[in-house]
């Protein structure tokens with residue numbers, strides 16, 4: 081392939097009169113501009129040649145297409161690529177050239193047909209697929225819409241309700257389901273794919289198979305009145321579930337236009353809104369997240385050294401509490417044999433019981449069969465000593481946050497585990513150098529920080545010290561991939577990346593409340609901003625025991641910028657420890673539904689008098705925008721410190737850590753991306769002003785001050801950062 085072009089298509093014309101056009105753009109045959117323009121010229125040639133009767137489109141190396149080349153959106157957003165005429169791809173090429181052609185086309189789908197890939201196949205006159213192929217329109221997840229005709233053709237092929245489900249959830253279906261839905265005409269083994277597709281294409285020419293233009297089909301569409309009701313319901317749901325995003329509603333507009341005014345009007349509307357959504361801020365954020373998420377596994381100096389991950393055949397976990405049992409669940413779900421160690425029979429039984437309950441909940445929900453449950457549970461063995469650790473390849477310690485206990489465990493592990501065994505700790509805050517102080521195995525000590533519940537939450541913070549070997553990081557990245565986690569590799573310090581960013585967020589909330597802001601209004605503003613819940617509801621969920629233990633670490637290590645509020649310790653003294661005790665910042669009923677508690681005032685007033693804070697009339701009347709700024713700009717400030725210190729090597733890693741570890745809304749692109757969308761100058765000036773009024777908690781760090789004074793982007797690489805990695 082020419083190195084200046086991004087992908088191509090090749091066409092071969094067989095003696096049977098079928099032209100096979102192959103999409104070639106590794107690794108997923110995405111539809112770059114080069115691929116699309118090549119496809120067009122191949123098509124024009126095929127249509128003009130007398131020796132071509134029909135056309136088959138397929139993808140190279142077992143993948144049809146992963147859709148439009150997502151980096152193309154970035155080029156359009158940055159202005160480095162001019163967008164073609166509105167509707168050029170979907171109307172001019174796919175509809176008027178391909179679908180309306182005098183020669184039929186058949187899509188031969190192997191592996192996957194996603195987004196623009198599936199849309200291209202739907203413009204063909206039939207689709208043949210291999211078993212298990214993934215078929216979907218995941219565009220909304222990227223902030224764009226199925227703009228290559230998908231809003232028009234999918235409802236006509238599978239019906240309006242199923243099309244809405246597939247488009248709004250972005251979830252793909254397998255080929256077998258696609259077949260029963262009418263999206264796929266035949267499912268055949270891989271070896272028969274091309275021959276079947278060629279024959280099918282010729283059968284269409286000979287009228288032995290129907291010549292169907294999906295865009296003209298009407299048999300699967302409901303009557304107009306019913307369609308309008310279905311769309312009205314979908315709009316209501318969308319507004320509720322994605323209140324801060326416009327593109328799903330714009331997508332529904334395109335769907336509705338097609339149903340009400342016909343497919344041509346629908347395609348035109350789709351082209352119009354498709355081109356508009358590209359410049360939405362939410363789209364920019366989501367596309368940034370797509371590439372940043374895939375970028376976390378690219379660690380300079382580690383993953384560029386040609387190291388091959390070693391095979392991890394068996395894992396041991398120490399501690400069967402909430403974290404340990406969650407980690408064990410995640411591992412056995414991905415077929416890793418696991419030994420769970422506890423200190424006595426009672427704790428061991430409880431730990432195994434937790435793993436069982438995690439899996440049983442899947443059986444109850446129907447996502448796991450009873451046989452699979454038994455098979456998965458059989459991978460878990462309990463142990464009360466270290467004898468069975470002699471052949472494990474990795475240990476993950478997940479006991480309580482007690483330094484001397486962890487030091488003892490690591491010293492024991494060194495004695496019992498084989499020399500190559502990775503020694504990981506699930507600590508969320510403690511310095512790993514301290515944990516490994518009593519060993520000579522520093523090069524294989526690493527942090528594997530999971531988030532609770534570990535079998536559900538997607539983030540894995542991989543913490544490396546100055547001594548951790550690159551091989552160990554590569555191994556853990558591989559385990560992370562196998563257990564379907566998004567890993568972020570960070571440096572060693574108190575709180576690592578996620579908890580360091582988290583801490584100022586809850587602290588800022590306590591600070592505001594002590595000065596008169598309403599905690600329930602803060603929670604409401606933060607939820608509207610897009611966080612899954614506000615800081616007070618979150619403290620209740622995590623529990624005050626954990627909140628106090630974490631705060632203690634931060635007060636010890638970063639005293640100059642820790643705000644010491646007594647609200648939580650005062651409530652804890654009164655045996656209100658959050659949701660688990662049914663009382664915290666909120667009161668909880670039997671169904672764990674939270675409602676505000678008028679008694680909370682009492683604790684706030686007492687904490688206020690202890691800290692000597694006064695009610696500040698300005699802070700009592702904060703607008704929602706001010707609440708967001710005062711709670712999240714301190715987070716940006718800490719993220720800047722983490723970045724400047726080299727704890728994170730890329731700003732984009734902090735974006736992913738914030739999204740998957742804190743629940744920061746993905747459509748805002750992550751903490752640093754969001755900060756840059758506001759501007760470093762403004763953030764710096766606000767923090768600087770608050771620090772003068774309210775103290776050092778808000779004081780901008782040197783990195784933010786430097787970039788803010790110039791208005792420079794916070795996410796630009798740190799030259800010669802004082803790397804601690």
Ligand SMILES: CCCCCCCCCCC/C=C/C(=O)SCCNC(=O)CCNC(=O)[C@H](O)C(C)(C)COP(=O)(O)OP(=O)(O)OC[C@H]1O[C@@H](n2cnc3c(N)ncnc32)[C@H](O)[C@@H]1OP(=O)(O)O
Nearest residue numbers: 108110146147148149150194195196218227228354355374
């Ligand atoms: C002409 C346009 C201008 C006019 C505007 C018109 C209006 C807009 C109309 C748009 C209509 C069509 C839109 C689309 O098709 S958007 C794309 C839809 N597709 C997807 O969302 C799929 C995304 N990809 C995935 O889900 C997975 O990558 C996949 C399941 C395909 C494979 O997963 P796997 O785990 O095996 O691998 P990775 O995810 O790590 O990916 C491997 C590498 O491939 C890169 N990749 C994947 N998909 C794309 C893509 N569509 N475009 C570009 N690059 C893609 C991914 O980044 C990885 O790269 P690296 O190895 O470098 O990290």
